[in-house]
Amino acid sequence: MGGPVAAGSLSDAPARERCRTGIEGLDNILEGGIPKGNTVLVAGSVGTGKTTLTLEFLIRGAEVGERSLFLSVTEATEKLMENMRSFEFFSPALIASGQLTLIDVPVLYAKLGLTQEELGIDEIDALLQTIERLLEETHAQRVVIDSITSLGYRMRREERIRDFMLRLSQMLAHHGCTTLLVSEIGPLPGRYSLHGVEEVVVDGVVLLGNARRQGDILRVLQVIKMRGTSHSRAQYVVEMTPIGLLLAPHLKGDRVEEG
Numbered sequence: 001m002g003g004p005v006a007a008g009s010l011s012d013a014p015a016r017e018r019c020r021t022g023i024e025g026l027d028n029i030l031e032g033g034i035p036k037g038n039t040v041l042v043a044g045s046v047g048t049g050k051t052t053l054t055l056e057f058l059i060r061g062a063e064v065g066e067r068s069l070f071l072s073v074t075e076a077t078e079k080l081m082e083n084m085r086s087f088e089f090f091s092p093a094l095i096a097s098g099q100l101t102l103i104d105v106p107v108l109y110a111k112l113g114l115t116q117e118e119l120g121i122d123e124i125d126a127l128l129q130t131i132e133r134l135l136e137e138t139h140a141q142r143v144v145i146d147s148i149t150s151l152g153y154r155m156r157r158e159e160r161i162r163d164f165m166l167r168l169s170q171m172l173a174h175h176g177c178t179t180l181l182v183s184e185i186g187p188l189p190g191r192y193s194l195h196g197v198e199e200v201v202v203d204g205v206v207l208l209g210n211a212r213r214q215g216d217i218l219r220v221l222q223v224i225k226m227r228g229t230s231h232s233r234a235q236y237v238v239e240m241t242p243i244g245l246l247l248a249p250h251l252k253g254d255r256v257e258e259g
């Protein structure tokens, strides 16, 4: 009793409620999880584990009773099912019960008649309205869009992408969703999104990449930013296992080959 008070604890803002990702190593870095209602970019080059990480986030949420929604732009939902089956904690009952919903965005495009190569303002409006309807129908508390990069491709112009991103993130925040937006980037470090606007509107950035250690290529993870959270920016080695993603500190001296 009466011991020293930790520096800064008196002036700290009240702790934000956390959305536990269920990936223990990541929750440990993030003081328990992502602040609820935040939108986070999960950026990484090809095969760095973006889809796997975001699927685990949703399955873990669905398991604890949070409605979870995956909007897949790049992969058919059957392929996602295969990916999820590699997790031994995944149960197809989560989908059957509506706890976890997977949506094929190309199918949505077809239903909306969005067949043209370039999406104009009206088409983007229609897309946003459809996403909002899905949020309302599913009562989603956790959302993933894989990938935001692919959604942006067809909007072409930077101002359209920026406007879409702003409206999307406001909508997600309004519905109280904790969201992971997948960002596909090249292997060179320094940027977290292809269009350059995605990282500006989000509350957090998690970077996945590759590193070389004695001839092996390791997957690595780094939290670049997370509003409302004091977190380590150290690099962690990620191992994908049937019990989920495992994180371990990346030893100094290992050279980072890719962002």
Ligand SMILES: Nc1ncnc2c1ncn2[C@@H]1O[C@H](COP(=O)(O)OP(=O)(O)OP(=O)(O)O)[C@@H](O)[C@H]1O
Pocket (backbone or CB within 6 Å): 044, 045, 046, 047, 048, 049, 050, 051, 052, 053, 083, 086, 087, 184, 240, 241, 242
């Ligand atoms: N549970 C698992 N255990 C072991 N390996 C896995 C597991 N889940 C996925 N993988 C492997 O990890 C690799 C990359 O995963 P993932 O598809 O998540 O990466 P990505 O960053 O989304 O790739 P892309 O850029 O192609 O979309 C895949 O080749 C897959 O075989």
Ligand SMILES: [Mg+2]
Pocket (backbone or CB within 6 Å): 050, 051, 052, 146
């Ligand atoms: Mg992927």
